[in-house]
Each structure stands twice: as C-alpha cells, then as structure tokens.
Amino acid sequence: MIEKKAVGEAAAQYVKDGMVVGLGTGSTVYYTIQKVGEYVKEGMNIRAIPTSEETKMLALDLNIPLVTFAEVNHLDVVIDGADEVDCHFALTKGGGGALLREKLIADATDLFIVVADSSKMVEKLGKFPLPVEVTPFSWERTARQIEELGSIATRRLNGTEPYISDNGNYILDCSFEVIENPEELSQKLNRIPGVVENGLFVNMAKIVFTVEEGKVVRKMK
Numbered sequence: 001m002i003e004k005k006a007v008g009e010a011a012a013q014y015v016k017d018g019m020v021v022g023l024g025t026g027s028t029v030y031y032t033i034q035k036v037g038e039y040v041k042e043g044m045n046i047r048a049i050p051t052s053e054e055t056k057m058l059a060l061d062l063n064i065p066l067v068t069f070a071e072v073n074h075l076d077v078v079i080d081g082a083d084e085v086d087c088h089f090a091l092t093k094g095g096g097g098a099l100l101r102e103k104l105i106a107d108a109t110d111l112f113i114v115v116a117d118s119s120k121m122v123e124k125l126g127k128f129p130l131p132v133e134v135t136p137f138s139w140e141r142t143a144r145q146i147e148e149l150g151s152i153a154t155r156r157l158n159g160t161e162p163y164i165s166d167n168g169n170y171i172l173d174c175s176f177e178v179i180e181n182p183e184e185l186s187q188k189l190n191r192i193p194g195v196v197e198n199g200l201f202v203n204m205a206k207i208v209f210t211v212e213e214g215k216v217v218r219k220m221k
C-alpha cells in the first residue's frame with residue numbers, strides 16, 4: 001500500500017496544464033488519480049479519458065473533466081498500473097478486467113507511464129495468469145484454442161456468475177507459466193477468432209515508476 005501510494009503519486013508529476021490525460025485502472029494508479037484530482041481542485045485545466053467505468057466514477061467524484069475519442073485523437077500522457085513488468089517493459093495487464101480500454105488508450109499516446117510496486121517487477125512474464133478478453137458466444141471453443149498455445153484458460157467469475165467486462169465480454173485467465181516471447185504470443189492470441197484483446201502490452205511503456213531499496217525510482221526506456 002505504501003509503495004503503491006509512493007509510485008502512484010510520483011507519476012502524477014507528468015500531468016501538466018492543458019493536457020489530455022489517460023487515466024488507468026487499479027489500486028496503484030488510484031493514487032495518481034487522487035493527485036490529479038488535487039491539481040484540478042487547485043485550478044489545473046486538463047481533460048481525461050478513463051480506462052474503465054470504475055475509473056470514470058472516481059474521476060467524476062474528483063471533478064476531473066472527461067472527454068471521449070469523439071473529441072480527441074491523441075493523448076499527451078497515459079498513466080496506468082500493471083500486474084507484471086519485465087526488464088524490457090513488457091507488461092501483463094487486466095487483473096482488474098480493464099485491459100481492452102487500457103490498450104486502446106495506451107495506443108493513443110506517445111507517453112505511456114506505468115506505476116508498479118516492487119512485487120510487480122519480474123524477469124519474465126507469466127507467473128500472473130494472462131487475462132484475455134473474449135466474446136461470450138463460443139467462448140469455450142476460443143478457450144480451447146488458447147489452451148493449444150500451451151496454457152490453462154479459466155473463465156473469470158464474479159462470485160458464482162461469469163465476470164462481465166465493461167465491454168460486455170468474458171475474461172479468460174490463462175496460465176502460461178513462463179512467457180518467453182510476449183510479442184509473438186500477443187500476435188498469436190489476437191489471431192484467434194473470439195479473442196477481443198489480450199493483456200500483453202509490448203513496446204508500449206516508456207517510463208516505469210517502481211520502488212527499489214525502499215526508494216521510488218523512475219526507469220526510462
């Protein structure tokens with residue numbers, strides 16, 4: 001919790017007056033969003049696109065002005081959390097189910113910043129099961145095709161019911177153990193009909209805020 005707050009707040013320094021900002025989802029970027037709310041309260045003029053309904057509610061509570069892709073095409077900065085970050089800044093995302101909008105929004109900026117406590121930093125991705133968003137129709141067949149790539153795909157539940165994403169889809173949590181080539185796996189997954197998007201973010205993050213030896217560090221690509 002202390003690390004999440006420290007890295008989340010540190011990244012907020014990249015939000016400046018006049019910017020269009022992408023706001024991520026989760027318990028780490030929560031602290032970034034709180035800081036951005038303070039900036040707005042102090043008079044900073046920004047507009048934001050949230051990566052989930054949860055973040056949208058939080059931003060509205062903090063009076064952060066929102067926009068949509070109907071009005072903007074490019075974001076000045078996007079700040080988001082991650083479930084795993086490897087040494088090349090490849091990420092696993094989607095533990096909170098927001099991966100599709102997160103990827104759409106991260107794709108719309110040249111400055112994608114990740115906030116991740118030290119537990120998220122790994123040598124290779126894979127220990128955290130990879131979230132894959134799939135269409136509910138024939139999800140079982142899609143799951144079998146994902147399993148042919150070497151994983152065990154488990155449909156996410158919300159209690160006893162299927163978890164439904166903000167986009168009306170299912171999430172499959174796919175255990176691959178070790179992901180040797182995230183880019184290749186991402187391409188293979190997205191070629192399977194029924195896969196809407198996968199939680200691998202490769203060659204997207206430019207800056208990672210994390211904690212090393214008890215101090216916040218900013219790692220740049």
Ligand SMILES: O=C[C@H](O)[C@H](O)[C@H](O)COP(=O)(O)O
Nearest residue numbers: 026027028094095096097098
């Ligand atoms: O879908 C959720 C997102 O990808 C989150 O950014 C990710 O799960 C990290 O969340 P947290 O900061 O709560 O660990």
